[in-house]
Amino acid sequence: MMNASAILIGVRKVDPSKYDGWSDPLDHPENDVETMRQILIDRGFSTRQN
Numbered sequence: 001m002m003n004a005s006a007i008l009i010g011v012r013k014v015d016p017s018k019y020d021g022w023s024d025p026l027d028h029p030e031n032d033v034e035t036m037r038q039i040l041i042d043r044g045f046s047t048r049q050n
Helices: 029-042
Strands: none
Touching: none
16 A cells, blocks of 8 residues: 655745745635645545644
8 A cells, every 4th residue: 555645834925036026925824724634535545733
């Protein structure tokens, strides 16, 4: 059986120099992480939160 790991990180700010000057804050990145965690669970992966 194959082992797989994922680290889910919610990003609130980005470096504008890497995004063509865009620097608006990202709202609620924790929701993005939770959505991705739920997708993994739905596909049979086990998860843990630290």
